[in-house]
Amino acid sequence: MEIEYADRIKGLKASAIREILKFTADPSVISFAAGNPAPEAFPVKEIAEITADIFANDPIAALQYSVTEGYPALRTRLKKFVREHYHIGNESDDLIIMSGAQQGIELSCKVLCNEGDVVICEVPSFVGSLNSFKSFNARLVGVPVENGGMNLEKLEMALKENPRTKLIYVIPNFQNPSGTCMSLEKRKGLYDLAKKYGVMILEDNPYGDLRFDGEDIPSIKSFDEDGIVIYCGSFSKILAPGLRVGYLVADHDFLQKVVVGKQAADVHTNILAQMICERFLANYDMETHLANLKQIYKKKCGLMLSCIEQQFNPAVKHTVPEGGLFIWCTLPDGVDMMKFCSDAVQKKVAVVPGVAFMPYEDYASQSFRMNFSTPPDEQIIKGVEILGRMTKAL
Amino acid sequence: MEIEYADRIKGLKASAIREILKFTADPSVISFAAGNPAPEAFPVKEIAEITADIFANDPIAALQYSVTEGYPALRTRLKKFVREHYHIGNESDDLIIMSGAQQGIELSCKVLCNEGDVVICEVPSFVGSLNSFKSFNARLVGVPVENGGMNLEKLEMALKENPRTKLIYVIPNFQNPSGTCMSLEKRKGLYDLAKKYGVMILEDNPYGDLRFDGEDIPSIKSFDEDGIVIYCGSFSKILAPGLRVGYLVADHDFLQKVVVGKQAADVHTNILAQMICERFLANYDMETHLANLKQIYKKKCGLMLSCIEQQFNPAVKHTVPEGGLFIWCTLPDGVDMMKFCSDAVQKKVAVVPGVAFMPYEDYASQSFRMNFSTPPDEQIIKGVEILGRMTKAL
Numbered sequence: 001m002e003i004e005y006a007d008r009i010k011g012l013k014a015s016a017i018r019e020i021l022k023f024t025a026d027p028s029v030i031s032f033a034a035g036n037p038a039p040e041a042f043p044v045k046e047i048a049e050i051t052a053d054i055f056a057n058d059p060i061a062a063l064q065y066s067v068t069e070g071y072p073a074l075r076t077r078l079k080k081f082v083r084e085h086y087h088i089g090n091e092s093d094d095l096i097i098m099s100g101a102q103q104g105i106e107l108s109c110k111v112l113c114n115e116g117d118v119v120i121c122e123v124p125s126f127v128g129s130l131n132s133f134k135s136f137n138a139r140l141v142g143v144p145v146e147n148g149g150m151n152l153e154k155l156e157m158a159l160k161e162n163p164r165t166k167l168i169y170v171i172p173n174f175q176n177p178s179g180t181c182m183s184l185e186k187r188k189g190l191y192d193l194a195k196k197y198g199v200m201i202l203e204d205n206p207y208g209d210l211r212f213d214g215e216d217i218p219s220i221k222s223f224d225e226d227g228i229v230i231y232c233g234s235f236s237k238i239l240a241p242g243l244r245v246g247y248l249v250a251d252h253d254f255l256q257k258v259v260v261g262k263q264a265a266d267v268h269t270n271i272l273a274q275m276i277c278e279r280f281l282a283n284y285d286m287e288t289h290l291a292n293l294k295q296i297y298k299k300k301c302g303l304m305l306s307c308i309e310q311q312f313n314p315a316v317k318h319t320v321p322e323g324g325l326f327i328w329c330t331l332p333d334g335v336d337m338m339k340f341c342s343d344a345v346q347k348k349v350a351v352v353p354g355v356a357f358m359p360y361e362d363y364a365s366q367s368f369r370m371n372f373s374t375p376p377d378e379q380i381i382k383g384v385e386i387l388g389r390m391t392k393a394l
Numbered sequence: 395m396e397i398e399y400a401d402r403i404k405g406l407k408a409s410a411i412r413e414i415l416k417f418t419a420d421p422s423v424i425s426f427a428a429g430n431p432a433p434e435a436f437p438v439k440e441i442a443e444i445t446a447d448i449f450a451n452d453p454i455a456a457l458q459y460s461v462t463e464g465y466p467a468l469r470t471r472l473k474k475f476v477r478e479h480y481h482i483g484n485e486s487d488d489l490i491i492m493s494g495a496q497q498g499i500e501l502s503c504k505v506l507c508n509e510g511d512v513v514i515c516e517v518p519s520f521v522g523s524l525n526s527f528k529s530f531n532a533r534l535v536g537v538p539v540e541n542g543g544m545n546l547e548k549l550e551m552a553l554k555e556n557p558r559t560k561l562i563y564v565i566p567n568f569q570n571p572s573g574t575c576m577s578l579e580k581r582k583g584l585y586d587l588a589k590k591y592g593v594m595i596l597e598d599n600p601y602g603d604l605r606f607d608g609e610d611i612p613s614i615k616s617f618d619e620d621g622i623v624i625y626c627g628s629f630s631k632i633l634a635p636g637l638r639v640g641y642l643v644a645d646h647d648f649l650q651k652v653v654v655g656k657q658a659a660d661v662h663t664n665i666l667a668q669m670i671c672e673r674f675l676a677n678y679d680m681e682t683h684l685a686n687l688k689q690i691y692k693k694k695c696g697l698m699l700s701c702i703e704q705q706f707n708p709a710v711k712h713t714v715p716e717g718g719l720f721i722w723c724t725l726p727d728g729v730d731m732m733k734f735c736s737d738a739v740q741k742k743v744a745v746v747p748g749v750a751f752m753p754y755e756d757y758a759s760q761s762f763r764m765n766f767s768t769p770p771d772e773q774i775i776k777g778v779e780i781l782g783r784m785t786k787a788l
Contacts, residue, residue: 005651
């Protein structure tokens with residue numbers, strides 16, 4: 001039988017970059033294409049201790065059905081964490097646990113957007129989120145990211161032109177893929193525009209605790225007095241992505257709708273993983289752990305940057321991130337970016353072509369994304385050397 | 395700001411039964427309202443051993459990002475398991491891991507149904523699945539379950555009347571909530587009708603391995619030569635629901651679409667939980683474990699049945715399940731079922747009113763569901779005694 005799929009899924013096509021990314025399974029390929037934490041960043045000993053303790057003292061709680069909103073003790077600890085780290089803690093807000101930030105993003109769209117409603121996103125932006133929005137037949141409208149974040153004039157134009165806009169999706173800290181941070185001024189301007197046009201903001205902050213240079217910038221959620229900001233956090237980059245534990249902080253009534261959606265999606269998040277996160281926050285020093293992560297990533301980022309500066313053709317521009325996991329490189333006009341990325345993978349180095357981060361495939365890009373957190377140092381050195389030779393031959 | 399929610403979520407209202415169910419949080423209430431495995435059914439020692447071994451020998455794999463399709467070793471073991479237990483193993487099929495069966499059900503609908511498409515379901519049926527379908531604005535059409543399963547004449551009428559039907563959702567083994575099994579004849583008739591009308595079948599089988607009486611009946615998937623059956627399995631009732639590990643077996647191309655949906659939903663299922671399931675299948679005797687579970691549930695079911703037979707007014711009918719977790723009781727015509735359930739909770743016994751399992755709230759029901767797996771034996775005895783007095787006073 002020929003299966004007739006839903007329209008929302010027909011729109012999610014396998015993209016051209018899959019052809020490049022599939023080469024990263026080849027162990028002889030140096031991959032700068034991932035977004036994985038460094039293996040040495042995982043507190044293995046601590047998580048092993050916590051897990052042994054859970055099975056010794058509270059095994060049934062870790063194995064039985066649990067509540068959709070999330071493990072109560074973890075929700076309490078996280079409320080304290082976001083208050084201390086991001087000054088988030090409005091009385092009308094609540095916090096619920098998600099199966100990774102990805103679920104928080106997907107369900108926010110499911111709860112808010114009818115088919116054909118508009119989500120405004122940064123260009124470039126995180127492809128996983130863009131696919132979530134598309135999977136509900138939301139229409140994406142892109143606004144370019146500049147140094148210091150979204151172009152607010154273009155954002156207002158987009159809001160005027162698209163009265164069906166429901167959501168503005170932003171990654172203000174060490175944006176994936178561009179690595180840039182949104183300035184405080186732009187955060188405030190964005191908030192004011194969202195309020196003026198009556199739309200919600202989805203503030204995705206997976207990398208905010210990985211700042212290794214410069215000063216923290218207040219979260220958009222920290223000045224949300226109107227209940228219009230949905231804040232999305234995650235343990236993936238600060239503890240372990242395999243646990244799939246994220247969370248949403250937002251208006252209480254909005255989160256009640258998300259809970260209804262989550263009940264229908266996966267009942268609740270794996271409870272052992274939630275208990276591991278809770279015990280880590282309760283019994284170990286998260287601040288020392290984060291300081292250690294920042295040191296690891298500062299070193300790896302510094303290594304990749306110094307290699308780039310030594311090896312790359314100076315006509316290739318690159319960002320100098322103050323945190324996060326990515327460097328964003330831009331080839332000179334006239335160079336065929338997709339061919340460059342294809343050639344690189346032939347030479348056994350994988351990077352992600354910029355078109356992968358565009359809301360639709362017809363957006364052009366001269367850029368590619370490089371990840372410094374996953375590869376070992378010797379691969380960073382060797383891989384950048386190979387790319388460097390390619391840039392000099394352009 | 396007044397938030398304008400998506401239509402699909404507006405339709406998911408908190409139902410009248412929540413008022414009853416919220417009393418089950420009160421520890422003085424005997425709850426026959428849950429669907430949880432018995433605490434003594436969890437192989438705590440084995441899971442603790444497995445987890446310690448994973449963190450000793452393979453910690454990074456358990457903490458790092460993984461692939462959307464699921465842990466490859468678990469997929470291989472499960473293919474063997476469903477072949478041995480259910481004669482499932484068509485060459486054009488594949489098997490992927492889901493974050494619980496709930497996700498398999500939700501994504502099957504997401505991939506197949508446009509808004510307004512029809513899902514035909516049993517009446518009564520599992521409310522979690524019905525809410526998943528509604529959460530995509532699919533239209534539910536109910537077909538009554540009789541002894542031996544769905545009424546096939548009414549099913550064919552429903553198929554004729556609803557040309558936009560995409561999916562028939564059934565729980566053939568120890569159906570939740572009615573506890574009945576679909577006969578082999580009906581399974582074959584259902585398959586033929588689905589084929590004739592070009593619709594898919596979603597076969598949900600969480601309880602199939604909990605048969606403690608009678609003979610196994612072949613799964614619908616076992617005679618699927620046309621790639622029209624989506625088989626949904628789960629570790630929730632045979633290992634531990636807190637792990638949130640389920641799976642789909644279906645046509646390879648269909649599952650590729652589900653994988654795209656899952657990537658957008660939660661990237662992948664918690665990998666530690668997947669490794670625990672794999673190691674349990676690999677290193678422990680699942681058949682002995684299942685035999686033990688069946689013994690536990692046979693005993694608890696037998697206890698509840700004998701209490702019901704001694705205590706209940708004989709005018710109250712009840713099923714005699716051969717497996718699963720539930721007994722379905724039906725009050726005489728003219729009795730106010732909702733009032734009976736409300737009165738019961740006032741007397742500190744919670745059961746689930748039948749209307750909770752109807753596709754829409756305007757379906758009437760004279761029945762209520764009783765769960766025998768969760769409560770300790772002394773609560774079964776005491777709770778049925780209280781309900782029994784109520785039935786005699788009718």
